[in-house]
Amino acid sequence: MATLTKYSRLFATQVKNNFVREAVYRSNFVTMLFTDLVWIAVEFALFTVIYANTDTLAGWTKEQVFFFLGIFFASDAINATFFQRNFWQFSDLVNKGELDILLTKPVSPAFLALTRWMSLTSILNFFFGIAIAIKYADASGFAGGLRWALVPVWLAIGVAASVLLRFAFAVWVFWTDRSWAITRLYFQFFGLATKPDAIFPAAIRYTIMTFLPFAFIGSVPTRALLWGLSPLETAGVVLVLIAFYVFDVVFWRLGLRRYQSASS
Amino acid sequence: MRDATLSGPGDSLPGSKSSLLPRLEWRIAALKNGFQDATAYRLEFFLEVFGAAFVPAAIQWVLWYALFVMGHQETIGGLTYHQMLAYTFTSILFTQIRGGDHDFELVEMIRSGGLSNYLLRPTGVVEFVWIRGLAPKLFISAVCLGIGVAVSFFYPELSAARMVAAMGLALLGNIIAYQIGATIATLAFYWEEAYSMLMVKNMIVQILCGELLPLSLFPASMTWMWKSTPFYLYVYGPTQYALGRWTTGEFMDAVGIACLWMLGLWGLVHLSWKLSIKRYLSLGG
Numbered sequence: 001m002a003t004l005t006k007y008s009r010l011f012a013t014q015v016k017n018n019f020v021r022e023a024v025y026r027s028n029f030v031t032m033l034f035t036d037l038v039w040i041a042v043e044f045a046l047f048t049v050i051y052a053n054t055d056t057l058a059g060w061t062k063e064q065v066f067f068f069l070g071i072f073f074a075s076d077a078i079n080a081t082f083f084q085r086n087f088w089q090f091s092d093l094v095n096k097g098e099l100d101i102l103l104t105k106p107v108s109p110a111f112l113a114l115t116r117w118m119s120l121t122s123i124l125n126f127f128f129g130i131a132i133a134i135k136y137a138d139a140s141g142f143a144g145g146l147r148w149a150l151v152p153v154w155l156a157i158g159v160a161a162s163v164l165l166r167f168a169f170a171v172w173v174f175w176t177d178r179s180w181a182i183t184r185l186y187f188q189f190f191g192l193a194t195k196p197d198a199i200f201p202a203a204i205r206y207t208i209m210t211f212l213p214f215a216f217i218g219s220v221p222t223r224a225l226l227w228g229l230s231p232l233e234t235a236g237v238v239l240v241l242i243a244f245y246v247f248d249v250v251f252w253r254l255g256l257r258r259y260q261s262a263s264s
Numbered sequence: 265m266r267d268a269t270l271s272g273p274g275d276s277l278p279g280s281k282s283s284l285l286p287r288l289e290w291r292i293a294a295l296k297n298g299f300q301d302a303t304a305y306r307l308e309f310f311l312e313v314f315g316a317a318f319v320p321a322a323i324q325w326v327l328w329y330a331l332f333v334m335g336h337q338e339t340i341g342g343l344t345y346h347q348m349l350a351y352t353f354t355s356i357l358f359t360q361i362r363g364g365d366h367d368f369e370l371v372e373m374i375r376s377g378g379l380s381n382y383l384l385r386p387t388g389v390v391e392f393v394w395i396r397g398l399a400p401k402l403f404i405s406a407v408c409l410g411i412g413v414a415v416s417f418f419y420p421e422l423s424a425a426r427m428v429a430a431m432g433l434a435l436l437g438n439i440i441a442y443q444i445g446a447t448i449a450t451l452a453f454y455w456e457e458a459y460s461m462l463m464v465k466n467m468i469v470q471i472l473c474g475e476l477l478p479l480s481l482f483p484a485s486m487t488w489m490w491k492s493t494p495f496y497l498y499v500y501g502p503t504q505y506a507l508g509r510w511t512t513g514e515f516m517d518a519v520g521i522a523c524l525w526m527l528g529l530w531g532l533v534h535l536s537w538k539l540s541i542k543r544y545l546s547l548g549g
Contacts, residue, residue: 028457034464045471052486058335188320191320201329
């Protein structure tokens with residue numbers, strides 16, 4: 001309990017520091033807002049064009065896909081707000097030796113590495129996402145009522161999947177000199193997260209629910225909210241997340257052993 | 265007075281034979297340098313090319329799979345499953361040529377003050393950065409052209425001669441893409457966050473260039489979106505011509521339109537850099 005309190009206070013301090021930092025660059029707020037709005041518009045435009053040519057896509061109606069986009073944007077926004085930016089610094093942590101300072105602190109260096117930098121303005125996307133989900137909830141067949149209580153649970157699962165996956169791509173920087181290509185590969189694969197998993201053929205669908213669980217970010221939570229998941233599928237989600245957590249911890253520790261400060 | 269950001273002193277010597285060599289020399293050197301820089305880390309280079317080609321193609325393919333195979337549709341927007349797959353395969357070859365990140369490089373130079381080093385060199389910085397970025401694209405376009413020509417022997421819908429011409433249009437598209445990027449990059453003289461405008465541009469290009477789906481699928485009420493920009497010249501136009509879905513007349517029209525865009529953007533690049541460079545403080549952002 002004391003550990004949890006310590007880390008909660010540390011996280012709150014990080015949020016405060018980041019808030020102060022972002023308040024200095026106010027134009028960044030407008031920029032992020034505009035960029036994210038365009039991203040949302042492009043995703044909506046893509047599905048609008050597709051649905052101009054068909055009534056359903058792998059059994060999903062337009063409203064169901066738009067509900068999915070709402071959940072996906074909300075889940076991704078939490079990740080973008082609190083964690084995403086730190087992964088862009090991973091390369092500097094290792095190659096410039098910036099990890100040294102984190103290793104000297106009396107808390108987990110991984111926790112510090114994941115929470116130092118935040119993009120608090122991205123939280124607006126969360127509200128956009130939720131607003132979109134609310135707008136299309138009825139038309140998509142979402143039962144509503146008490147089921148809304150499940151939304152935070154599935155969003156948390158989506159965020160956990162995003163962070164664990166991104167970490168699994170970023171941790172290789174201990175072994176490679178540059179992380180640009182792997183980062184880019186991550187964002188290419190991230191395209192798989194922006195579509196409902198039902199549209200994928202069996203092999204790809206299996207992949208994005210196991211080895212590369214991009215479907216956990218938005219698609220699986222949406223299916224769970226709209227139609228519910230089988231106990232087997234729910235257990236699968238939990239097991240895959242645990243496996244990724246173990247993978248990340250093991251490779252982080254192996255990476256730390258290899259780390260040679262600024263000269264690595 | 266010449267603008268050092270656009271053309272270097274090597275270019276200002278009047279047209280004797282001796283003036284031609286420095287003009288060519290630095291450009292060839294920049295081309296070599298760009299290629300060496302891009303391929304210094306070979307695994308990274310190939311991962312990047314693979315990621316840029318495979319994933320968008322896979323996403324397109326699953327969309328067609330969901331619509332045709334799972335949805336049991338015969339045609340979508342007048343195209344069969346087979347024709348959609350042909351579009352996807354051919355468009356990948358041109359997707360590799362479009363864009364690049366050299367416009368981001370310009371923004372970073374302006375923001376960080378790194379531009380100062382280039383202003384002192386006998387080269388035009390805008391062209392220098394483009395040539396450096398073009399080098400790996402030329403290599404990739406040669407590989408893609410080879411693949412396209414080889415496939416055309418087994419797949420009659422794809423013509424080798426048309427493939428060569430279409431690659432030419434894709435390269436014109438690359439120039440237009442950079443000219444737009446270089447113009448937007450000048451925002452960095454005024455605004456720290458200018459790179460975000462390049463991100464916005466890239467997101468819009470992705471859907472309007474035909475990389476994600478054939479632009480013929482756009483409903484009539486939305487066709488103005490892609491017709492009013494030059495982005496369709498990057499991927500959709502070359503793909504349509506290579507697959508024989510555009511006549512040579514339509515292709516020549518597209519080339520003409522590309523030239524007009526290039527001319528207009530050339531003027532815009534000159535004007536924006538000439539005006540904006542006055543704001544440059546070389547302070548590192």
